[in-house]
Amino acid sequence: MVRSVPANENHIPSAVARRSVASAWKSYAIAATLGVLLSWAYLSGVKAPPPRICGQPNGPPVTAPRIVLSDGRKLAYSERGVPKEQAKHKLIVVHGLDGSRHQSLSLVSQELLEELSVYMVSYDRAGYGQSDPNPTRTVKSEAFDVEEFTDQLELGPKFYLASISIGGYTAWSCLYYIPHRLAGVLMFSPVTNFWWSRLPSREAYNAFHTQAIGDKLALLVAHYTPSFLYFWMTQKLLPTSSTMGALHLHCNPMDRDTILGGKPDPAIAEEAMQQGIFESKIRDKMVMFGNWEFDPSDVPDPFPSKNGSVHIWQGDEDYLVPVALQRYVHRSLPWIQYHELAGVGHLLHAAPGVTEKAFRQLFQSS
Numbered sequence: 527m528v529r530s531v532p533a534n535e536n537h538i539p540s541a542v543a544r545r546s547v548a549s550a551w552k553s554y555a556i557a558a559t560l561g562v563l564l565s566w567a568y569l570s571g572v573k574a575p576p577p578r579i580c581g582q583p584n585g586p587p588v589t590a591p592r593i594v595l596s597d598g599r600k601l602a603y604s605e606r607g608v609p610k611e612q613a614k615h616k617l618i619v620v621h622g623l624d625g626s627r628h629q630s631l632s633l634v635s636q637e638l639l640e641e642l643s644v645y646m647v648s649y650d651r652a653g654y655g656q657s658d659p660n661p662t663r664t665v666k667s668e669a670f671d672v673e674e675f676t677d678q679l680e681l682g683p684k685f686y687l688a689s690i691s692i693g694g695y696t697a698w699s700c701l702y703y704i705p706h707r708l709a710g711v712l713m714f715s716p717v718t719n720f721w722w723s724r725l726p727s728r729e730a731y732n733a734f735h736t737q738a739i740g741d742k743l744a745l746l747v748a749h750y751t752p753s754f755l756y757f758w759m760t761q762k763l764l765p766t767s768s769t770m771g772a773l774h775l776h777c778n779p780m781d782r783d784t785i786l787g788g789k790p791d792p793a794i795a796e797e798a799m800q801q802g803i804f805e806s807k808i809r810d811k812m813v814m815f816g817n818w819e820f821d822p823s824d825v826p827d828p829f830p831s832k833n834g835s836v837h838i839w840q841g842d843e844d845y846l847v848p849v850a851l852q853r854y855v856h857r858s859l860p861w862i863q864y865h866e867l868a869g870v871g872h873l874l875h876a877a878p879g880v881t882e883k884a885f886r887q888l889f890q891s892s
């Protein structure tokens with residue numbers, strides 16, 4: 527089921543391909559910008575409402591424990607597994623789009639955490655659940671939220687980190703900015719950015735065209751005109767991102783069954799974006815598909831002496847994260863252990879045994 531992809535494929539596009547890629551990108555950008563401007567005119571007055579901050583008058587109540595960051599923002603968290611004083615390993619779980627500190631529940635059982643002696647803590651990323659928004663959120667700020675959070679919880683000099691989907695940019699941020707704090711990293715379907723600076727343009731272009739039309743438009747707006755993203759994601763006239771509700775239209779059968787058959791606890795689902803979608807999922811997309819300060823291929827091996835490991839798990843039928851771009855990451859960074867699953871989509875926890883296997887590998891290889 528797991529297959530490895532050769533690390534030395536050559537994908538340098540010809541000058542002709544480069545030109546046509548550039549002009550195609552340009553026409554898409556122009557079309558998207560025009561579309562956005564027209565809908566702006568049509569929907570004028572539609573503006574992201576300010577977030578409803580937890581614990582403030584008219585805001586949702588605070589029920590979870592929270593730590594206070596140095597800039598005054600609070601981050602809510604939830605703990606599982608073995609008590610931290612007794613655990614052999616400390617693990618931070620970073621949730622995905624529409625997720626929250628509760629998303630870690632879908633990963634592994636309490637029994638497995640006890641067997642592996644893992645203390646697991648997950649937090650609401652800025653603007654989600656009961657954590658304060660961070661209007662200046664960037665790829666870089668995510669690593670420092672993680673670092674400060676773990677220090678406040680006194681988890682010691684090194685910790686493991688597991689990310690789900692778009693939480694992958696937080697994992698990349700930690701790998702790049704705070705590698706000395708990491709004991710090991712596990713990324714489930716980490717979202718890739720078509721605009722990473724070293725990604726060959728033809729690969730980016732081809733991968734982009736695996737996306738559904740609404741996703742393409744939403745991605746272009748997120749990258750080129752992010753200030754319009756809220757309007758674009760909430761307008762109903764033109765196709766928008768499949769993450770706004772029509773996921774099952776395009777996805778692989780396992781993902782579809784998971785989405786349609788899943789019975790999420792309504793209170794948990796509602797809490798994730800109770801402060802509003804702007805400072806949670808919209809901000810996430812603006813950061814994820816914006817211009818990063820680094821390309822993943824710039825990230826040095828955090829464990830040159832092999833005393834830790836970094837894993838990416840990816841399904842080859844992922845409708846949101848093109849497998850070709852994950853293969854680019856794998857090709858660029860041979861020190862990452864890449865696990866590609868045939869016939870599996872974006873929601874890896876639905877594939878039997880995958881998350882358990884991933885946890886065992888992470889903790890037993892170190």
Ligand SMILES: *[C@@H]1O[C@H](CO)[C@@H](O)[C@H](O)[C@H]1NC(C)=O
Nearest residue numbers: 684708709710829831833834
């Ligand atoms: C791995 O070894 C290096 C070099 O001895 C050390 O600096 C680093 O802290 C170690 N990392 C872990 C996760 O133990």
